Amino acid sequence: MNGADLIRRDLDVFWHPCSQMRDKQAHPPLPVIRADGCRLTLADGRQILDGISSWWCKALGHRHPRLIAALHDQASRFEHVIMANVCTEPTVRLCERLLACANGFGSDLWGPAAPPRRTPGWFAKVFLAGDGSTAVEIAIKMALQFQAQTGQGQRTRFAALADGYHGEGVGSLSVGDLGIYKEPYRPLLFPCHFLSGLPRRSGPLDPRWHDASVEWPAIEAQLNPLADTLAAIVYEPVLQAAGGMRLNSPDLLRRLRGWADAHGVLLIADEIAAGMGRCGALLAGHLAAHGGGIPQPDFAVLSKGLTGGVLPLAAVLTCDRIAAAFDADWHENRAFLHSNTYTGHALACAVANAALDVFADEQVLAAVASNGPLLRAGLERLATMRPYLHRMRGLGMMAAVDLGRHDGTPLPATDRTGWRVCHEAVARGALLRPLGDTLYLLPPLNTTAEDIEILVTVLGQSLDAVFG
Numbered sequence: 001m002n003g004a005d006l007i008r009r010d011l012d013v014f015w016h017p018c019s020q021m022r023d024k025q026a027h028p029p030l031p032v033i034r035a036d037g038c039r040l041t042l043a044d045g046r047q048i049l050d051g052i053s054s055w056w057c058k059a060l061g062h063r064h065p066r067l068i069a070a071l072h073d074q075a076s077r078f079e080h081v082i083m084a085n086v087c088t089e090p091t092v093r094l095c096e097r098l099l100a101c102a103n104g105f106g107s108d109l110w111g112p113a114a115p116p117r118r119t120p121g122w123f124a125k126v127f128l129a130g131d132g133s134t135a136v137e138i139a140i141k142m143a144l145q146f147q148a149q150t151g152q153g154q155r156t157r158f159a160a161l162a163d164g165y166h167g168e169g170v171g172s173l174s175v176g177d178l179g180i181y182k183e184p185y186r187p188l189l190f191p192c193h194f195l196s197g198l199p200r201r202s203g204p205l206d207p208r209w210h211d212a213s214v215e216w217p218a219i220e221a222q223l224n225p226l227a228d229t230l231a232a233i234v235y236e237p238v239l240q241a242a243g244g245m246r247l248n249s250p251d252l253l254r255r256l257r258g259w260a261d262a263h264g265v266l267l268i269a270d271e272i273a274a275g276m277g278r279c280g281a282l283l284a285g286h287l288a289a290h291g292g293g294i295p296q297p298d299f300a301v302l303s304k305g306l307t308g309g310v311l312p313l314a315a316v317l318t319c320d321r322i323a324a325a326f327d328a329d330w331h332e333n334r335a336f337l338h339s340n341t342y343t344g345h346a347l348a349c350a351v352a353n354a355a356l357d358v359f360a361d362e363q364v365l366a367a368v369a370s371n372g373p374l375l376r377a378g379l380e381r382l383a384t385m386r387p388y389l390h391r392m393r394g395l396g397m398m399a400a401v402d403l404g405r406h407d408g409t410p411l412p413a414t415d416r417t418g419w420r421v422c423h424e425a426v427a428r429g430a431l432l433r434p435l436g437d438t439l440y441l442l443p444p445l446n447t448t449a450e451d452i453e454i455l456v457t458v459l460g461q462s463l464d465a466v467f468g
């Protein structure tokens, strides 16, 4: 394979996502010819570590043999059939298992030996979609329609967390708070109230990790005037990823649940980045249990790691109370008529079932518990010699740090320092991607201690190359 030729043809025809195409002249895309575990092989034979799990979806690394086997096995029977008319074993089994996961049961109820039935619990129904943005919009639409069909037609507004990100559709952009992604489309977007003053924490070692009491009164004061008009609050539980890998106290989820119950408002937990083990629990919302029950949202939205990043798939989990408001004779027009062609794609569901098998059999959460802290420890080690690294934070298999001046104030955005560091990292053998001047490591959940050490070393060398 001639890498240079492929790059030239690529730049002629392919529009790269989330990129200024002109940048690609100076920093051409990497010609990948193979991927295994944490490693990408390039056309010239070089191998580089995928330190960002390919946009956070490769929970189990590239080409996990059990996921690939499940894909082949399902493809030998059928790959997709219209789900408005049929039911299929991979889809039904996945829904049963996802509900058991989200309801907080052990792997005996969602692992390979899970019984073929719904396990009673809060979450009761699953609606499937092809990507995260669409799934967030499905939850938004369900919330709005639920309110209208239960006599609360005045509840048409949404609130969300400051610095949140929920995807690229018109609805999911509306409830996101990242200006750079939404600015050009503002005339199309609906208004959303963004809750500020969030209980930012550095991770589970923070003494106030499970305590949002100081910040809550000011958040509640923002919510109270909206109490009669809100349909739902949308949030990324615990980890706000695209907004800069920010961590919030899990106690916020408990408090939001209490407020929402008191005022008839629904909760939509966008677990797309934070769920499927990334934060050390199957769902990030489970971290709020803290010795008590899980303060469950009305909707939990999963994607990315759901298929281990092999195929696109997203799931919207909801509860009996929501589903009941859509259950009526057909002429009452209360059905949820959202239709996407590839809803419930059997290949994706078969792979997602295999991913759950791997989570159970290979003790993936235990691996995150033992190796995840090495990421943050590594960044802390780098920071002892580098006074421009600030606000260290880490949870599960994610650690992040901000670049800044020695006093902690931001560097000029026009310097694109984060980008420069990540370009150095690619040259040294690690695929990293900054969020502005936030640098983060977010490798597959089953990354070894040795590969984490390599990622940290490469990041240190790349920082030195840029900062001297």
Ligand SMILES: Cc1ncc(COP(=O)(O)O)c(C=O)c1O
Residues within 6 Å of the ligand: 131, 132, 133, 134, 136, 165, 166, 167, 168, 236, 241, 242, 270, 271, 272, 273, 274, 303, 304
């Ligand atoms: C929290 C969150 N929600 C939604 C999305 C959008 O998902 P997708 O890219 O599959 O549309 C993302 C993607 O990064 C995300 O991180």
